[in-house]
Amino acid sequence: MNITNLFKLAISSLFRNKMRTLLTMLGIIIGIASVIAMVSLGQASTKNVQSELSSMGSNMIMIMPARQMRGGVNMGNASSKSLDENDLKSLKNNTVYVAKVSPMVATSKQLVYGSNNHPCSINGVSEDYLDIRKYSLKSGIMFSEEDVKRYAKVCVIGQTVVNELFTNGEDPIGQVVRFGSIPMTVIGVLAPKGQNQMGEDQDNIVFAPYTTIQKRFSGINYFNMIFASATSEEESEMAATEITYILRSNHGIKTGSNDDFEIRTQEELVSSINSINKMLTMLLAAIASISLIVGGIGIMNIMYVTVTERTKEIGLRMAIGARNSDIKMQFLTESIILSLIGGIIGIFFGLILSYGVSKLLNWPFVISQKAIVISFLVCAFTGIFFGWYPAKKAANMDPISALRYE
Amino acid sequence: MSNEILKIEKLERVFRVGSEDVHALRGVSFTVQSGEFVSIMGTSGSGKSTLLNILGCLDTPSSGEYIIDGVSVKSLSKNELSELRNRKIGFVFQNYNLLARTTALENVELPLIYNKDVPAKERRDRAVAALRLVGLEERMDHTPNQLSGGQQQRVAIARALVNDPVIILADEATGNLDTKTSYEIMSLFQDLHGQGKTIAFVTHEPDIANFTTRKICLRDGQIIEDKPIVPLSAIKALEEISKMPTE
Known part of the structure; x- marks a missing residue:
């Protein structure tokens, strides 16, 4: 029997039991659809993180003091005071691959304006910080190098802070807010950036000159962190090497x-977030593939029923000259077609599902070709694997007793 | 053109049931010449079904020789037996064994699907020709449930003819039919016999056997009678029952 005949035969016998065929396929459809949806959503999430990171500044470099061990106790990140004004100067003046540098001194205070107050973190930074972190201003101006030099009591605030403090809709520019006891003039409002990948509100922020924070609030002369930007994304590794060299010599x-x-560098951050995402995707795909196995067992079950039901037909076919291999191929083709059609429908539904979810979450829609190809192969394999035993059972029937079967 | 189609010699078939050996056939020998219309008679348990299975290459003898159209069956593999059934034998069963929800034409085409040498176009032509031969050309698109018992058996006979077999093996082919339809089917077989087909007809009804040209009677796995007879005409028999008053 040739392939065309096998194919026709399988299609016509599947059509004879439409409802059963559909229900059997459903298992495969759900299995494949969930695998496809999980994988493409996982990839969409990865892509989303990547685009968010590049909006944060893909050439950004973070410099943190190392963890300090005090008597065998790890004091945690950024616990030492190794970064200071001297480092900042060297990084500004003695580098080739570093474009901009800004220190950061973080503190957090209750902000008060009129009768409103709001807890908020205040970052002391330099005038270049907005460029490094890819923030932009909605209105007003950023403080200048001059403001930094003279510990100016000025600040730039994020949209969330505006919403919390200026509840009457007044223009925040030029207004004076109090940080604890210290009054500061608002000179700029940041354009909203929304939440980052971790769900933190990037607009609940206040920037002030770092000198102001160091001298007027915290009374310290070191930095919590230094942010720098490489001249380009490709050169961020070179910049990192340069920075390492300078800081080592500065610190003796x-x-x-x-x-x-x-x-x-962002590269490391990207790769670490990517690997977490990848792991999650794999996990979800593994869970989804369980339903694929269940679907496959459904096929096996139905194929067994079909073979028993059609014992007489098998006997007749053998009597008129079908070889055992013909019978085996007949039922195998049926189960392969069953799972392949189910797989195609499943891929279709999976794509619709992931399209819907990514639209809902505002993620990019990713079609994972790899997942589609793999699902297709898995379907074919499922058809063969779960169709094999029923087909073998059919092929091994004795034609005489099969013909007499009632 | 009188050559040997079938030749069996000292055919034995032993089944093992539990710890006991059951001898279904005990040394059966006969030959069938081309163009014969043989009936094989016997009560149930006489071994006629076993004999038919062996003649149909569905089963192999425990000992003895079986030669069909010059081929010794004894040494053939399973696949070679399948091919032999496909090319040389046409089966007609008591319960027709047509595929449900499949048209008469497709049912008749079935044996040719398993014959690699027959292309799709020729397959259809030959199936149509076979259906014409049994007088069902008009109904080739009907499915079995749209056909009467007699018509279904005609489709089955067309299916047995389509591969141009050297012998047609009929197993109680009239067993499920009323007398009138039985006679119609026998008349069809007589027509085919008239066209030179070789037919072996297994039955337990003596009046059906009377339409054949040779009677072989089996009892307890042995031939007790093997004689040529002058066949009755099935058409005449049909005319007679049509004269009888219907109740």
């Missing part, structure tokens, strides 16, 4: 000793 670290600071 001998060859062979560990750095007393830590440098993170």
